[in-house]
Amino acid sequence: MTKIRKILELKNINKSFQGLKVLQDLNLEINKGEIGCLLGPSGSGKTTLFRIASGLEAADSGQIIKNNNPRFSYVFQSPRLLPWKTAEENLIFVQKNYGLEKEAQLRDLLFNLSGLAQFKDAYPHELSGGMQQRLELIRAFAVKPDLVFLDEPFKSLDMKTRINVRKLISLIQSESEITIFLITHDPEEALLLADRIYILAAEAKGIINEIEITQARNNRKIADPEIYQELEKIMEIFTNLVSDLEYAAEDIKNLF
Amino acid sequence: MKNFITKPFWVLLIILFLIWEQGAAGLNSLILPSIGESYQALKEIAFSGILVESFLITLRRTLIAYGMSVLSGIILALLLYRFQLLKRTFRPLITIVQATPPVVWVSLAVVWFGVADDLTPIFLIFIVSLPVIFVNIFQGLEEMNTDLIEMAEAYSTPRFRIVKEIYLPSLLPALVSALSIAFAFAWKSSVFAEFIASSSGIGYQLSRANSLMATDRLFAWTIVLILFMLFVEYYLLEKLKKHVSRWKND
Numbered sequence: 126m127t128k129i130r131k132i133l134e135l136k137n138i139n140k141s142f143q144g145l146k147v148l149q150d151l152n153l154e155i156n157k158g159e160i161g162c163l164l165g166p167s168g169s170g171k172t173t174l175f176r177i178a179s180g181l182e183a184a185d186s187g188q189i190i191k192n193n194n195p196r197f198s199y200v201f202q203s204p205r206l207l208p209w210k211t212a213e214e215n216l217i218f219v220q221k222n223y224g225l226e227k228e229a230q231l232r233d234l235l236f237n238l239s240g241l242a243q244f245k246d247a248y249p250h251e252l253s254g255g256m257q258q259r260l261e262l263i264r265a266f267a268v269k270p271d272l273v274f275l276d277e278p279f280k281s282l283d284m285k286t287r288i289n290v291r292k293l294i295s296l297i298q299s300e301s302e303i304t305i306f307l308i309t310h311d312p313e314e315a316l317l318l319a320d321r322i323y324i325l326a327a328e329a330k331g332i333i334n335e336i337e338i339t340q341a342r343n344n345r346k347i348a349d350p351e352i353y354q355e356l357e358k359i360m361e362i363f364t365n366l367v368s369d370l371e372y373a374a375e376d377i378k379n380l381f
Numbered sequence: 382m383k384n385f386i387t388k389p390f391w392v393l394l395i396i397l398f399l400i401w402e403q404g405a406a407g408l409n410s411l412i413l414p415s416i417g418e419s420y421q422a423l424k425e426i427a428f429s430g431i432l433v434e435s436f437l438i439t440l441r442r443t444l445i446a447y448g449m450s451v452l453s454g455i456i457l458a459l460l461l462y463r464f465q466l467l468k469r470t471f472r473p474l475i476t477i478v479q480a481t482p483p484v485v486w487v488s489l490a491v492v493w494f495g496v497a498d499d500l501t502p503i504f505l506i507f508i509v510s511l512p513v514i515f516v517n518i519f520q521g522l523e524e525m526n527t528d529l530i531e532m533a534e535a536y537s538t539p540r541f542r543i544v545k546e547i548y549l550p551s552l553l554p555a556l557v558s559a560l561s562i563a564f565a566f567a568w569k570s571s572v573f574a575e576f577i578a579s580s581s582g583i584g585y586q587l588s589r590a591n592s593l594m595a596t597d598r599l600f601a602w603t604i605v606l607i608l609f610m611l612f613v614e615y616y617l618l619e620k621l622k623k624h625v626s627r628w629k630n631d
Contacts, residue, residue, distance in 0.1 A: 181535055198536065205532040209550040209628040218546065219536040248628045268536065 132157040132195050132272055132304050133178060138187035140173055147173045151187070151331045153323060155272070160298055160305040160342075162315035164359065165325035166366065171308045172202070172276060174325065178306065179274040195271035195304075196223070202276045204261040206249040212236075212260050213245040216267040223268050235263035238293055255286035262290060266297055275307040279314055291318055295342050312359045316352050317345050324362055334362055414597035422597035423604060431586065432605065439571050439582040442499060446506030447567040451560065453507075454514025461515075462522040479512035483570055491578045498581055502574035509570045510563040517562070521555025553625040561618045568610055 131154045138151040147170040155161050155178070165171045176182035178189070179197055198219075206215050213232060220226045236242045239259040241252075249257055258278065265273045275294075279287045295318060298305050309315050315322050316338065324334040336355055338345075345352055398416060405415035414422070426432040457475075461468040486508050487501065494500040525548070533543050575584025583602055590598035 179535070181531065199532065201528070201532065203528075205528050207529060207547065207550075210546075218533075219538070221542070222537045222539070250629065 130156050131190075132192055133306075134188075134190040134192075135174075135178055136188040136190070138174075138177060138184045138189075140170070140177060140182075140184050142173075148177070148184070149331065153178070153332055155304060155306050156321065157192075157271075157304050158302045159320040160294070160307065160318055162319035162322045163306070163308045163325055164312060164315045164322055165308075165310065166327055166363065167310060169325045169327040171310070171325055175274055175276050175306075175308050193271075196268065198265040198268050198270035198273050200262050200265045200273065200275040200278050202280060204249070204257040206257060206260060206264075208249050211246050211248055212241060212252070215249070215260065216264050219264055219268050225268060228267075228269075231269070232267060235266055238296070239263045240289065255282050258282060259286070259290060259293075262293065266303070270303060272304040272306060275305065277308050277310070279309065279311065287314070294318065299342065312356055312363075313347055316347065316355055316359075318342065322355075322359070324359065326366055411594055411596050414600055418597045419600040419604065422595070423601035426586075426598065426601055435581065435583045435586050436605065436609070439502075439575065439584065442502045442575075442582065443506060443567050443571045446503040446571070447510055447564060449503075450507045450510035450563065450567070451514050454511050454559070454563075455518055455556075457511075458515050458518035458522060462519060475512050475515055478508065479516070483509055483573060487574050487577050490574070494578075496578045496580070498579050501578040502571050502582065502584070505574040506567045506570045510567045513563040513566055514559045517555050517559030518552065521552045524555075525551050554622075554629075557618065557622050557625050561614065561622070564613055564618070565610065568606070568613075572606060 133155040135151060135153040138148050138153075139146070140148040151174065153174070163171055163174065173182070177184045179199060180189075181199075207218060210218060213236075216232050216235070217226050220228060220232075225231070232245075233242070236245055239262065241256060241259060241263070244252060244256065244260075249260070252260065258281070262275075262278060265275070278290060278294075282290060291314070294305060294307075297303065307315075307318065319338055320342075322334075322336040322338065323332050324336070325331070326333045336358070338352070338355065340349070340351055347353060347356060401413075402416055405413045405418075410418055423432075457471075461471060483505060487505050490501040490504045494504065529547050529551075530543060533547055538546075571582070572584040572587065575582035576588045577584075579585050583606060587599060587602050590596075590602060
């Protein structure tokens with residue numbers, strides 16, 4: 126029997142908002158045990174795709190195939206923590222839904238890994254933005270998920286917290302076989318973390334490129350020739366997505 | 382109570398007492414009784430038993446009507462929030478009820494119920510407090526953070542836990558604020574209705590003191606009313622407010 130590699134398949138997904146097509150006949154496969162990064166410019170429909178793939182929103186048409194009924198978890202763009210519950214209670218809140226509330230050891234491990242061990246009893250408002258984002262992240266892992274969806278988890282983080290979060294995701298994923306599907310608009314972040322990068326183009330053009338990164342995650346550096354080459358490739362794809370403005374050169378010269 | 386008893390307030394209170402005493406010295410006690418005379422009147426009503434008796438009557442009426450309005454206000458807010466048709470039908474009606482002056486309600490109550498000891502005050506308290514409770518709870522529901530509900534649903538949280546652990550805690554601050562504002566309305570309405578159309582309670586005692594020109598008693602009863610209101614607002618409700626907003630920033 127062949128092992129099922131795909132954990133989630135999206136087929137011919139269409140989605141419009143008030144007549145504006147955001148996704149058109151989009152196809153995407155997420156492989157089990159991989160970190161997949163969805164990279165795209167603002168307005169390309171990344172979050173819409175995230176919401177449809179994770180089941181938060183329905184597509185207008187198309188098919189979503191989940192193999193082996195995977196358990197999903199979520200890291201939202203801005204932390205969605207219950208303000209009246211402490212950090213640990215926030216984890217227990219979601220764990221209860223899967224009968225995992227007695228897994229105190231798992232919680233302790235996650236608190237230690239994220240550097241939040243001292244803040245288990247703190248309320249979210251007592252934590253900094255970066256700490257809240259880390260709490261949101263470990264909550265996603267506290268339910269022993271098969272597939273974690275992360276919507277721009279690095280967006281408002283400082284450099285140190287970014288590295289910390291990236292390492293945390295990478296370590297948990299490599300030791301647990303949990304599948305990660307991450308949205309970002311930062312090509313460097315994607316190159317340092319992903320096994321596979323999907324490039325989503327604006328104007329409902331769909332996934333226009335898929336790049337597989339084979340180099341081990343631990344040793345990756347942007348300056349590595351192989352990674353740098355991929356970065357160049359991504360930059361070129363993005364440059365091609367931007368319309369040429371040369372036609373306006375004469376007007377600029379005259380009007381200024 | 383700390384919020385209330387501040388040093389500047391004590392200074393202001395002393396100044397007011399001094400003005401009161403100074404004013405009373407130059408005026409007939411029918412117009413402005415002195416602090417001593419008011420205290421004497423307070424002692425008299427306390428020792429005669431009228432104070433406790435009237436206070437308990439007013440309190441009982443207030444609590445009954447206030448309880449009814451809290452319960453109805455919450456149910457109404459939930460129904461109107463849940464059903465758009467009900468919202469579109471009844472929301473303007475609640476604004477009309479809220480905009481109608483209490484004196485209109487009390488006049489109507491006298492016509493409908495006569496000078497009934499309990500009914501008129503209870504009706505007035507209910508009709509005045511209900512919109513306050515409703516508006517606060519309804520606003521709380523409308524301002525509910527739907528992102529948190531979506532998060533809970535995404536993590537397969539059962540409906541009853543979403544209600545218990547997200548809806549209720551979200552609404553508690555609005556509820557406490559509603560309870561606080563509505564109690565002030567209820568307490569004042571109760572006295573007002575008793576003043577106009579009852580033969581018992583603090584409002585009735587005020588009306589008696591007024592007709593007998595017993596200004597010292599009028600002052601004594603007013604002191605009782607204010608002290609009780611302050612106790613509720615700055616002690617009971619303050620404790621409740623602190624408890625429900627312990628997770629908040631401010």
